[in-house]
Amino acid sequence: MSTQNTTLRGLGYAFLGFAVFASHDALIKVLGGTYSVMQIIFFATLFSFVPMAVTILTDRTTGNFLPHHPWLVLLRSGLMVTAMSCAFYAFSVLPLAEVYSLLFSFPLIVTVLSIPILGEVVRAQRWAAVGVGLIGVLIVLRPGATDITLGHIAALTAAFCSAFASVLVRKIGNEERSAVLILYPMLLAIMVMSVAQPAVYLPPSLLHLAMMALVGVFSVIAQHLIILAYRAAPAGVVAPSQYSQIIWATLFGMVFFGERPDGWVAVGASIIIASGVFVVWRESRANTSSVNTPVLRVRSPRSDTGATRPGD
Numbered sequence: 001m002s003t004q005n006t007t008l009r010g011l012g013y014a015f016l017g018f019a020v021f022a023s024h025d026a027l028i029k030v031l032g033g034t035y036s037v038m039q040i041i042f043f044a045t046l047f048s049f050v051p052m053a054v055t056i057l058t059d060r061t062t063g064n065f066l067p068h069h070p071w072l073v074l075l076r077s078g079l080m081v082t083a084m085s086c087a088f089y090a091f092s093v094l095p096l097a098e099v100y101s102l103l104f105s106f107p108l109i110v111t112v113l114s115i116p117i118l119g120e121v122v123r124a125q126r127w128a129a130v131g132v133g134l135i136g137v138l139i140v141l142r143p144g145a146t147d148i149t150l151g152h153i154a155a156l157t158a159a160f161c162s163a164f165a166s167v168l169v170r171k172i173g174n175e176e177r178s179a180v181l182i183l184y185p186m187l188l189a190i191m192v193m194s195v196a197q198p199a200v201y202l203p204p205s206l207l208h209l210a211m212m213a214l215v216g217v218f219s220v221i222a223q224h225l226i227i228l229a230y231r232a233a234p235a236g237v238v239a240p241s242q243y244s245q246i247i248w249a250t251l252f253g254m255v256f257f258g259e260r261p262d263g264w265v266a267v268g269a270s271i272i273i274a275s276g277v278f279v280v281w282r283e284s285r286a287n288t289s290s291v292n293t294p295v296l297r298v299r300s301p302r303s304d305t306g307a308t309r310p311g312d
Helices: 003-032 037-057 070-093 096-103 106-118 124-141 150-172 178-200 206-232 235-257 263-284
Strands: none
Touching: 003 037, 003 070, 003 096, 003 206, 003 235, 037 070, 037 178, 037 206, 070 096, 070 150, 070 178, 096 124, 096 150, 096 235, 096 263, 106 124, 106 150, 106 263, 124 263, 206 235, 235 263
């Protein structure tokens, strides 16, 4: 198969994967109107654990499930659970497009965090992109003109924790088994959310239970599709495709939730997306000063799903 056909196939996997992620997030918004985020995460993680366990059992890499860097693995797991909780809450209370606009600050945060954690050298142009992206975030939030709610804070917290977790996996991923990096966040999520169930549990209908199962299954399917995308196409081609989620978010918001696109959110999102694409482009250039290419080497920006399989 020609390189062009392979690249197109990779892009197809990526666009399909992010469409599945957008459907995953729309389901969360539906369920969030009735159930606690902790209950949704508990059942979604339980349902996603089965297919991920099959993946783990097929990993024939020698070694056990003990991490080489236990404290960093635990920190990353805690960050992923926090990101997932915050993202789920933001999706349940804010318009979908608005949440995505704030989550898209992820590559900009990765760029900043890669300096102290990975020793990445960030030159003036990428710093300028980060600064412009911050302006985009402020346009979306419009402090003083509109109320900044807990949902907005949750979305930004999810972006920060996802970025932090992604940079950590760039630091330790070569020394840890994929099975370890998959298993620990899922187990931590199940443990933490199970403790909260007596306080938040509401008996779900059969339909809602099926939707919670779909949240978990969709996360696994989407992650797998994005892994296939990165295997088939260059990272610099695949990474910008994540921004296609804003199209699905706008469409789902209008059709299913009666959300009208906000002009200021659209402007802010465009600025954030442009900044993120610029960072990806700078890292993908052959003569770039980036040594670690932290944004390009993140196989999925969706640490909030809990089922990330790094290093593939």
